[in-house]
Amino acid sequence: MDLKETDILGSSIEQHWYYRSKAAATTRLLGNARVDRILDVGAGSGFFSxxxxxxxxxxxxxCVDISYEADSDATTAGKPVHYRRSIDSVDADLVLLMDVLEHVDDDVGLLKAYVDKVPSGSRFLITVPAFQFLWSGHDDFLEHKRRYTLAQMEAVARDSGLIVKKGAYYFGAVFPIAATLRLLSQGAQPSPPRSQLKQHHPLVNTLLKTLCSIERPFMGANRLAGLTVFVLAQKP
Known part of the structure; x- marks a missing residue:
């Protein structure tokens, strides 16, 4: 999770519809395969880890992120979490890149660098924002370079040496609402870049979480539209 958004949501992140739904989608896409050691690239707050x-x-x-002031260690649920500014290699069986690749000029180069740091058989779970036509001041605020289609993200994974196992869009249930709002705002007077993430009224938050929970069992079949691209891949 981007540290800029941590500052906005604070301790309420666990209940925010977007992050709660995205975390649930992450565990669903991973399925029943055992996860032991996690490498979380561009981890920010480490929310998904x-x-x-x-x-x-x-x-x-x-958790690896160049924005950390210093290396440190902590625990979550009694399990060790290591925060590092960089890492050479690690015996991880799951690598997370949660909304990371859109921040760099060379997405294939960054992904391949981490493919080379982990053992064969390691799985990679990657998310990126979907569709360039949805670009808004939110992307400018977070310093994005691009948004992706599912096909584009799958191509990046393959070009980095990975085998794509699953690919899907998520947040399809709220896609029409978000797309309408963003397209309408594109004709408005330009405003300073700012985050669109905010605290919602509890009823709105519950409604959005419910829509996403209804969608989640079917997300693996959604190759049409959504706000986020999910790709699960594996190092040969």
């Missing part, structure tokens, strides 16, 4: 350590049998996480 913390979720997996709390809700799965995962035993340890390495």
């Amino acid at each position: 913390h979720h997996l350590l709390t809700h799965t049998a995962a035993t340890e996480a390495w």
Whole structure:
């Protein structure tokens, strides 16, 4: 999770419809395969590693982010979490890149660098924002370089040496609402870049979580539209 958004949501992140739904989609896409050691690239607050350590049998996480002021160690659910500014290699069986690749000029180069740091058989779970036509001040605020289609993200994974196992869009249930709002705003007077993430009224938050929970069992079949691209791949 981007540290800029951590500052906005604070301790309420666990209940926010977007992150709660995205974390649930992450565990669903991973399925029943055992997760042991996690490498979380561009981890920010480490939200998704913390979720997996709390809700799965995962035993340890390495969170890597150049924005950390210094290396440190902590625990989540009694399990070790190592925060590092960089890492050479790690015996991880799951690598997370949650909304990371859209921040760099060379997405294939960054992904391949981490493919080379982990053992054969390691799985990669990657998310990126979907569809360039949805570009908004939110992307400018987070310093994105691009948004992706599912086919584009799958191509990046393959070009990095990975075998794509699953690919899908998520947040399809709220896609029409978000797309309408963003397209309408494109004709408005330009405003300073700012995050569109905010605290919602509890009823709105519950409604959005419910829509996403209804969609989640079918997300694996959604190759049409959504706000986020999910790709699960594996190192040969």
